[in-house]
Amino acid sequence: MSYFITVEGPDGAGKTTLIQGLVDRLQADLQVPLLLTREPGGEPLAEKIRGVILDPKHTDLDPRAEALLYAASRRQHLVNKILPALAAGKMVLCDRYVDSSIAYQGYGREIGAQGVAAINEFAIEGKLPDMTLYLDLSAQEGIDRIQANREEAQQNRLDKEAIDFHERVVAGYQIINAQAGDRLVKIDASQSPDRMQAQALVAIKARFPQCFKND
Numbered sequence: 001m002s003y004f005i006t007v008e009g010p011d012g013a014g015k016t017t018l019i020q021g022l023v024d025r026l027q028a029d030l031q032v033p034l035l036l037t038r039e040p041g042g043e044p045l046a047e048k049i050r051g052v053i054l055d056p057k058h059t060d061l062d063p064r065a066e067a068l069l070y071a072a073s074r075r076q077h078l079v080n081k082i083l084p085a086l087a088a089g090k091m092v093l094c095d096r097y098v099d100s101s102i103a104y105q106g107y108g109r110e111i112g113a114q115g116v117a118a119i120n121e122f123a124i125e126g127k128l129p130d131m132t133l134y135l136d137l138s139a140q141e142g143i144d145r146i147q148a149n150r151e152e153a154q155q156n157r158l159d160k161e162a163i164d165f166h167e168r169v170v171a172g173y174q175i176i177n178a179q180a181g182d183r184l185v186k187i188d189a190s191q192s193p194d195r196m197q198a199q200a201l202v203a204i205k206a207r208f209p210q211c212f213k214n215d
């Protein structure tokens with residue numbers, strides 16, 4: 001059994017805020033080491049690929065090339081960081097993983113979920129998360145948060161996409177979530193960060209009780 005948890009959702013849903021807020025709460029009771037990481041990136045070479053993908057100047061990046069770059073950075077991250085951590089018995093909490101590629105490239109870019117799933121299967125060789133926390137928020141609410149709180153210069157190439165793109169991503173996530181079975185835990189992302197963290201903590205403890213001290 002591995003303890004591989006991913007956090008998914010549209011831009012601005014609060015994934016970074018949730019993960020940062022969860023660290024202390026998790027570590028208070030965890031009996032195994034915790035590794036926080038993110039995609040795209042999480043490892044030096046994968047972070048370089050992240051820089052290429054998210055650079056707002058790269059407006060002519062072809063959608064299939066984009067999908068391949070995400071898959072390449074994922075492979076590098078999985079092999080060099082995630083798998084060694086899981087093998088060492090760590091709990092891995094990762095901001096985005098393969099569901100993001102299906103939602104953003106497959107549905108958002110409309111290049112097809114099956115093709116994107118196929119190149120990602122080549123990259124991940126079957127390594128899916130044990131649990132996915134999905135932060136449920138509309139595309140518009142997420143983009144409104146980003147526009148209200150993130151300076152233009154801090155917005156990446158994907159943040160700047162038109163609202164229809166983000167709507168397709170959220171519709172894609174709904175399809176993915178319907179197929180995810182009990183891997184998925186949905187969290188209402190319109191709640192306060194504190195309530196979201198509390199719900200996530202309960203869900204993680206319930207899924208991996210062996211990782212926590214007895215209450």
Ligand SMILES: Nc1ncnc2c1ncn2[C@@H]1O[C@H](COP(=O)(O)OP(=O)(O)OP(=O)(O)O)[C@@H](O)[C@H]1O
Pocket residue numbers: 009010011012013014015016017018145146149150159189190191192193196
């Ligand atoms: N529960 C919440 N309620 C209201 N605002 C929130 C909530 N969580 C986060 N925010 C705010 O929304 C903005 C986006 O949050 P955050 O960066 O955590 O989202 P994200 O899902 O990581 O976004 P991205 O995928 O674009 O990086 C931030 O300004 C943050 O302060």
Ligand SMILES: Cc1cn([C@H]2C[C@H](O)[C@@H](COP(=O)(O)O)O2)c(=O)[nH]c1=O
Pocket residue numbers: 011038039040070096097098100101102104105156158159
């Ligand atoms: C992993 C992954 C990510 N994306 C998109 C989703 C976001 O818009 C950016 C990453 O920025 P964040 O601030 O770190 O969330 O990239 C994608 O399109 N496909 C993917 O596989």
